[in-house]
Amino acid sequence: MFEDTLNREITEVPVRAVLVYGGSRADNSFARLLLDRDKAGSVRSGEDLSTRTERLLVAADSKVNCLRQVATEVGDGAVAAVNLEYYIAEKR
Numbered sequence: 229m230f231e232d233t234l235n236r237e238i239t240e241v242p243v244r245a246v247l248v249y250g251g252s253r254a255d256n257s258f259a260r261l262l263l264d265r266d267k268a269g270s271v272r273s274g275e276d277l278s279t280r281t282e283r284l285l286v287a288a289d290s291k292v293n294c295l296r297q298v299a300t301e302v303g304d305g306a307v308a309a310v311n312l313e314y315y316i317a318e319k320r
Contacts, residue, residue, distance in 0.1 A: 256290045277308050285311060 230239045256263060256271055262281040264272040271286040273279050279286055287304035 276311050
């Protein structure tokens with residue numbers, strides 16, 4: 229489900245996976261029931277970017293102790309992609 233933040237229109241779209249871009253201010257509140265967050269709202273994760281919810285990884289500005297630099301975000305995206313690939317291979 230997506231919400232247009234300008235007109236509040238809700239669109240339901242069936243998907244198998246989602247990559248969320250948080251913009252300049254990370255907003256992970258949509259998944260608050262699926263994640264453990266600190267007082268600032270940053271998501272707690274393992275070194276492999278895993279969260280307490282299976283198949284839900286966290287990267288970049290949403291993480292606790294993130295450097296908030298492009299190089300870190302690129303590296304996190306690569307780790308997330310590789311871990312997703314491992315997960316898919318295990319399920320086959």
